[in-house]
Amino acid sequence: MCTCAKSQETNLLPTSTSIFLPEFPHREARPAHLQVTGVIAKGSFGPVLKVKDWVKGKTYAIKVLPKSEVLKHGVLEQAKEEVIIQRQLQHAFVLGLEDCWQSQNNLFIMCDYCRTGDLYTYWTLTGHFKEREVQVIAAELGSALGFLHDFGIMHRDLKMENILLTDQGHVCLADFGLSRRLERGAKAFTICGTIQYMAPEVLTGGPYSHAADWWSLGILLYTLAAGEFPLPPESDHSSMLSKVTEHPYEMPESFSPALALLLTELLCKTPMRRLRCLERYRTQRFFNGVSFDSQVLMKFPIQPILELKDHPNRLEKSTRGLTFDQLQNFECDLFDPPSSATDVSPAVPHQH
C-alpha cells in the first residue's frame, strides 16, 4: 500500500524531476538547517558551496549541478552514476557521500568538507614535493585506487584537482563525475579524463580498463616529485597521443632509483605490462618500510598538508576567483547567498 502511494506520488512529479529519481530524492522544502557560508570552487557545471549544518554542527561541501546543464551536456546517467558509486565507497582515503537530493532546478551532492583544499593548490604553492611526502601520498592514493578497483570502479579522472587534503593531514580521492562501474577484464571506449593524465590507450579511444587509472597515478606522482608534467598539454587528443607515443618518459636525475623504477612501471605504454594492481604496487622498493594499512597510515599525517591549512594564499587559489557576488546570478533554489562576501560565519544559527 505504501509503495503504491509512493509510485502515485512519483507519477505526479514533472519529468524534469522524475528522470533524476530515485538517485536524487526530490525535496521541495528548503533545508532550513543548512546555510551556505562560502564558495569553495567553480565546478564544470555549477559551484561547489561551503555549507554549515546547524543540526550536526558540521561543515559540508555541496556540489550544485543545474539540471539544465546536466541535460544540455547529456550527462544524466553519469550524474546518477556519480552518486551511486560514491554512496558505496567507505575508505579512509576516498571521499564518501553524505547526502544527495534535487530541487526544482538543481541536483545537490553533499560531502564532508576538506578545508585545506586540493592537491593542485598545494602543488602550485610548494612547487615540488620531497620524496618522503611523495611516498606517503603514493601509498594513500594507491590504497584508495586498489579499493576502488576491487569494487569494479574505474575513477577515470585521477588528477591533482580531484585529490582533496583533509584537516588530519591526509589525501582523499574525490570527484566521481566520470567514474564508471567496470568488471575486471571488461573494457571501456569513451575518451574521457584530463588530457595530460590520459593513458595512451584512452587517447586512442580504447579499449581500455582499470590499468588507465594507474597510468594517471604515474603522471600525478611524477609531477609532484619533478615539479612539472612530463609533457605539456596538447590542444587535442590525437596530437597528445603522438606526443605520448614518442616520449621516452625518462626519469629526472634528481629522482631516487626506487622512485624512477616505480614511475617507469606505472608509465609503461603497454597496459598489459603496466604495473596495474595494488599487490604489485605495494611491494615496490620505493615503499620499503611503508605500511599500506589505512589505520597505520592515518596515524602519520603528512606534515606540510597540516601546515597548509594556515597558508595565506591557500583560499585565494582554491576558490579560483568565484565569489558570492557571482553566485547572485546563479539560480540556486535552495539557498539564499548572503550579500557580497566570500566567506561568512553567522553569529546566530537559523531557527528550525
Ligand SMILES: Nc1ncnc2c1ncn2[C@@H]1O[C@H](COP(=O)(O)OP(=O)(O)OP(=O)(O)O)[C@@H](O)[C@H]1O
Ligand atoms: N568536499 C570538498 N571539500 C573541499 N573542496 C572541495 C570538495 N569537493 C570539491 N571541492 C573543490 O571543488 C573543486 C571542484 O569539485 P569537483 O571536481 O567535484 O567538481 P566538478 O564539477 O567535477 O569540477 P571539475 O570538472 O573541475 O573537476 C575541486 O577541485 C576542489 O577544489
